[in-house]
Amino acid sequence: TEWNVSLWGKRRAFTEHVEKLAELVSEKTDGEFTMNISYGGLSKNTDNLDGISIGAFEMAQFCAGYHPDKNRVITVLELPFLGVNTLDEEVAISHAVYEHPAAVDEMAQWNAKYLMTSPMPQYNIVGTGEPRDELAEFDGMRVRATGGIGKAFETVGAVPTSVTSSEAYQAMESGVVDTVAFAQHAHLSFGTINEADWWTANLNPGTVNCPVVVNIDAYESLTDEEREALDSSVPEAIDYYLENYGELLKQWDEVLDEKGVEKVMLSDKAIAEFRSTAADPIREAWIADMEAQGIPGQELYDLVMETLEAQRAGN
Amino acid sequence: MAGSSTVLEDSSLLSRLDRALLPLERLMALLSGLAVFSLMFLAVYSVTGRKFFNAPLPGYVDLIEAAMPFIAFLGISYVQRNGGHIRMDIVVGALGGRALWLFELISTLLVLLLIVMLVWGAWAHFDRSFDLTRPLWSRDSSIDIGLPIWPSKLVVPVAFSVLVLRLLLQIWGFGRALVLGLDAPVAVPLIQSIEEQARAEAEALEEEG
Amino acid sequence: MDEISIGLWTTAFLLFMVVIGMRVAFAAGLAGFLGLVWLRWNGFDYAPDRFGKALEISVKIAGQVPHSKVSAQALSLIPTFILIGYLAYYARLTSAMFEAAKRWFAWVPGGLAVSTVFATAGFAAVSGASVATAAVFARIAIPEMLKVGYNKQFAAGVVAAGGTLASLIPPSAILVIYAIIVEQDVGKLLLAGFIPGAFSAIVYATLIIGIAVIFKSVGPPVTGFTWRQRFASLPPALPIVAVVVIIIFFVYNPFGDAWGTPTEGGAVGAFIVFVMALARGMRWGQLKEALIETAKLTVMIFTIIWGVLIYVRFLGFADLPGAFSDWITSLTLSPMLILVCILLAYAVLGMFMDAIGMLLLTLPVVYPAVMALNGGEMVSAADSSFGMSGPMCAVWFGILVVKMAEFCLITPPIGLNCFVVAGVRPDLSVQDVFKGVMPFFVADAVTIALLVAFPAIVLWLPSLA
Numbered sequence: 001t002e003w004n005v006s007l008w009g010k011r012r013a014f015t016e017h018v019e020k021l022a023e024l025v026s027e028k029t030d031g032e033f034t035m036n037i038s039y040g041g042l043s044k045n046t047d048n049l050d051g052i053s054i055g056a057f058e059m060a061q062f063c064a065g066y067h068p069d070k071n072r073v074i075t076v077l078e079l080p081f082l083g084v085n086t087l088d089e090e091v092a093i094s095h096a097v098y099e100h101p102a103a104v105d106e107m108a109q110w111n112a113k114y115l116m117t118s119p120m121p122q123y124n125i126v127g128t129g130e131p132r133d134e135l136a137e138f139d140g141m142r143v144r145a146t147g148g149i150g151k152a153f154e155t156v157g158a159v160p161t162s163v164t165s166s167e168a169y170q171a172m173e174s175g176v177v178d179t180v181a182f183a184q185h186a187h188l189s190f191g192t193i194n195e196a197d198w199w200t201a202n203l204n205p206g207t208v209n210c211p212v213v214v215n216i217d218a219y220e221s222l223t224d225e226e227r228e229a230l231d232s233s234v235p236e237a238i239d240y241y242l243e244n245y246g247e248l249l250k251q252w253d254e255v256l257d258e259k260g261v262e263k264v265m266l267s268d269k270a271i272a273e274f275r276s277t278a279a280d281p282i283r284e285a286w287i288a289d290m291e292a293q294g295i296p297g298q299e300l301y302d303l304v305m306e307t308l309e310a311q312r313a314g315n
Numbered sequence: 316m317a318g319s320s321t322v323l324e325d326s327s328l329l330s331r332l333d334r335a336l337l338p339l340e341r342l343m344a345l346l347s348g349l350a351v352f353s354l355m356f357l358a359v360y361s362v363t364g365r366k367f368f369n370a371p372l373p374g375y376v377d378l379i380e381a382a383m384p385f386i387a388f389l390g391i392s393y394v395q396r397n398g399g400h401i402r403m404d405i406v407v408g409a410l411g412g413r414a415l416w417l418f419e420l421i422s423t424l425l426v427l428l429l430i431v432m433l434v435w436g437a438w439a440h441f442d443r444s445f446d447l448t449r450p451l452w453s454r455d456s457s458i459d460i461g462l463p464i465w466p467s468k469l470v471v472p473v474a475f476s477v478l479v480l481r482l483l484l485q486i487w488g489f490g491r492a493l494v495l496g497l498d499a500p501v502a503v504p505l506i507q508s509i510e511e512q513a514r515a516e517a518e519a520l521e522e523e524g
Numbered sequence: 525m526d527e528i529s530i531g532l533w534t535t536a537f538l539l540f541m542v543v544i545g546m547r548v549a550f551a552a553g554l555a556g557f558l559g560l561v562w563l564r565w566n567g568f569d570y571a572p573d574r575f576g577k578a579l580e581i582s583v584k585i586a587g588q589v590p591h592s593k594v595s596a597q598a599l600s601l602i603p604t605f606i607l608i609g610y611l612a613y614y615a616r617l618t619s620a621m622f623e624a625a626k627r628w629f630a631w632v633p634g635g636l637a638v639s640t641v642f643a644t645a646g647f648a649a650v651s652g653a654s655v656a657t658a659a660v661f662a663r664i665a666i667p668e669m670l671k672v673g674y675n676k677q678f679a680a681g682v683v684a685a686g687g688t689l690a691s692l693i694p695p696s697a698i699l700v701i702y703a704i705i706v707e708q709d710v711g712k713l714l715l716a717g718f719i720p721g722a723f724s725a726i727v728y729a730t731l732i733i734g735i736a737v738i739f740k741s742v743g744p745p746v747t748g749f750t751w752r753q754r755f756a757s758l759p760p761a762l763p764i765v766a767v768v769v770i771i772i773f774f775v776y777n778p779f780g781d782a783w784g785t786p787t788e789g790g791a792v793g794a795f796i797v798f799v800m801a802l803a804r805g806m807r808w809g810q811l812k813e814a815l816i817e818t819a820k821l822t823v824m825i826f827t828i829i830w831g832v833l834i835y836v837r838f839l840g841f842a843d844l845p846g847a848f849s850d851w852i853t854s855l856t857l858s859p860m861l862i863l864v865c866i867l868l869a870y871a872v873l874g875m876f877m878d879a880i881g882m883l884l885l886t887l888p889v890v891y892p893a894v895m896a897l898n899g900g901e902m903v904s905a906a907d908s909s910f911g912m913s914g915p916m917c918a919v920w921f922g923i924l925v926v927k928m929a930e931f932c933l934i935t936p937p938i939g940l941n942c943f944v945v946a947g948v949r950p951d952l953s954v955q956d957v958f959k960g961v962m963p964f965f966v967a968d969a970v971t972i973a974l975l976v977a978f979p980a981i982v983l984w985l986p987s988l989a
């Protein structure tokens with residue numbers, strides 16, 4: 001069996017688990033089951049779920065926030081200030097939600113099945129000029145942040161500004177935005193770190209959720225042996241991803257030093273204030289919106305919180 | 316070089332249908348131009364809002380992306396009517412009479428095949444983003460302000476459907492020219508030499524300026 | 525059959541359809557669609573009962589492409605640039621530009637021709653399309669040159685060649701298209717076009733002066749303008765300067781923070797020209813014409829874009845670009861020699877094809893190969909074959925191919941600019957224009973050689989940004 005896999009951009013920390021998965025699966029089946037990974041050649045990133053549903057390719061990655069209406073259920077994972085601190089916790093809550101019947105159902109409408117997540121660290125902001133380490137200083141700040149994180153900044157008076165990720169660097173350089181919210185690897189690959197004077201180390205406003213999915217028909221037509229090879233490789237691939245991203249995070253401090261970027265720590269009080277201004281109303285609105293559409297919003301949110309506690313208790 | 320072939324007219328049914336479709340095509344092209352025009356104001360609004368009032372237009376990128384299909388597709392049939400889509404006419408330009416109509420007929424039939432398939436495919440693309448049971452009928456939304464995407468996806472099959480009508484008329488026109496061995500058939504774009512095209516374009520500029 | 529062979533056969537079909545006169549956009553779309561069906565059915569081992577499935581999947585893949593590819597913010601630059609050109613015409617900026625250039629530069633040998641080149645370069649700074657520039661200046665500049673006794677063929681050649689500057693000097697629709705296809709920063713590419721564009725203009729001017737000095741009869745100088753007249757000619761041409769300054773400052777501000785993104789810059793530029801045109805008496809009827817003309821040219825360009833991208837999507841599934849770049853990098857020739865061969869191939873191809881169609885058709889395969897030749901997309905300058913980083917190589921190659929595409933606008937047998945000039949002037953045959961434009965082949969060859977030998981001409985400005 002040969003599968004086509006649709007990713008986008010370039011090979012990077014964010015795609016290493018898929019690369020690893022392809023390698024493991026091929027090893028375990030003696031080359032009987034191979035994956036052809038394409039970076040953007042098979043689809044535009046926002047159309048990857050469409051591609052899965054029509055059977056254009058068998059596996060793909062996408063991010064929930066790119067098109068919330070296609071995947072309403074898992075947008076619970078993009079709510080601001082969930083309180084996720086590590087990538088392990090991010091994996092735990094993602095996979096818990098992926099297994100929820102509502103999530104399974106919604107994906108089945110796209111002929112898709114969640115396979116694994118691509119855990120992303122919190123979207124901290126880099127900025128130019130004087131560091132903003134108090135909540136009042138966010139007032140009037142133009143921030144490049146999309147979806148839920150953008151909404152969160154809006155509640156404290158910041159101005160979410162619409163810029164594509166590839167224009168983020170230039171927007172920052174030109175002063176179109178003062179700050180950009182990304183995960184670390186994206187600050188590196190989109191070059192926003194080069195323009196930055198400071199980075200918020202502990203703001204942790206939230207992140208985006210980017211699952212890897214497979215086409216259900218393709219998955220079911222695998223031989224038992226192939227399916228076993230695929231399923232059993234997921235934990236290994238995720239471990240590899242975590243290890244690799246961990247290395248990148250370790251080097252992050254060096255990168256900050258090298259570029260002369262100041263590490264800004266907000267006081268616990270400031271963060272608590274931000275969280276209470278942003279998190280509660282946005283979550284309430286999200287739950288109400290979901291319940292109105294027949295999706296168990298409260299239940300999903302509770303599931304996230306319970307999983308987070310269980311994960312912490314287990315460690 | 317857009318739209319510089321000539322299309323002849325007479326009182327036949329074919330020619331009347333050709334002229335009946337034309338105002339619709341021209342209106343759609345004008346809408347496309349107006350969409351370009353609106354981009355201009357969108358940018359001015361966004362820049363002044365940001366520079367002077369610290370209030371950038373929310374979802375500026377989403378709005379542009381939503382406008383692009385209107386700009387790119389609405390005029391497609393109008394351009395086809397006048398034979399404005401780019402081609403290499405070294406070979407066909409050297410042909411005349413029935414041989415020319417045969418070539419034109421075959422290539423127009425092939426274009427029809429492609430466009431009919433694309434109407435199907437583009438409709439399916441629209442259909443996946445559309446759900447009457449959802450808020451705003453939306454099953455696909457934009458990244459920044461959650462704009463429903465189905466309206467701009469719907470533009471594609473609609474514009475292509477008008478193009479299908481146009482292609483059917485042209486196939487009729489070329490087929491008729493082939494069967495009857497006509498010299499100057501109506502309702503189809505007639506090849507002009509590049510000199511004629513350029514002269515026509517210059518005259519157009521002259522009249523306007 | 526293996527996927528690469530299917531890719532090659534489909535490509536051959538596409539070229540055949542283009543040669544026999546099918547519209548390029550539809551030939552590419554059809555080839556891509558049929559290729560997708562073939563590839564998928566091949567994957568099903570040609571089982572008759574699975575043809576329907578292969579067809580359905582392929583239809584849906586192809587049907588996604590038009591909407592998906594066209595909905596990109598950067599592409600919005602193309603219609604705005606085209607709109608600027610049409611509005612500039614109604615604002616009578618072209619004649620103002622020529623008048624100013626004449627009063628300032630006509631005193632040198634070949635003065636009116638030099639003025640024409642500088643005026644086309646100036647108009648290029650608001651116009652995104654070469655052909656339109658040639659058409660406009662054929663009407664304005666040729667009569668003036670003939671009046672003072674210029675050689676007819678030479679005058680026509682100057683206009684045809686000067687027109688090509690519009691695609692290098694920003695705004696440029698073709699540079700935007702390049703940036704989109706190769707997924708590089710539009711702003712950097714537009715910025716990179718400035719100096720090579722100005723450089724080309726200077727090479728043209730030098731050549732004209734040289735010719736006028738040697739052959740006294742070709743183009744006498746025109747003197748007698750007072751300084752007062754010179755300065756009086758500037759204000760009407762001022763909006764052009766304003767638009768240029770705005771676009772530069774949006775992309776890159778040498779004195780501090782730039783003002784915004786290139787896409788905003790283009791649109792604000794259009795707005796200024798629009799206000800100017802209103803002030804100079806443009807009415808709704810003319811605006812409507814300008815909008816419809818903009819729509820026609822835009823639709824024509826976008827149709828090629830999505831048509832070719834259906835074919836490119838098929839190539840993605842067949843992995844032909846990967847195979848081609850593996851082949852190129854496996855050659856034992858020096859990378860520079862291979863690059864020169866690629867540029868020569870463009871010169872030949874450009875004799876028979878339209879510039880935009882040519883770039884769209886070839887870049888998906890050629891660009892990855894050139895990048896691989898340099899050592900990959902992310903290579904550092906130190907490890908690269910051409911002595912520049914991956915992103916810089918993308919910019920440099922972009923300017924080179926666009927310059928090649930411009931060169932093709934004046935080469936026989938279908939150099940479009942020459943046909944346009946001949947079309948506008950009934951007293952000139954196409955052969956006349958081709959004869960007159962011949963010296964400019966030399967100028968262009970020199971320019972291209974210098975851009976290849978000294979990449980800094982291209983890369984200096986974008987490396988500052």
Ligand code: NA
Nearest residue numbers: 648690693695
């Ligand atoms: Na230009």
Ligand code: NA
Nearest residue numbers: 875932938939
């Ligand atoms: Na040519």
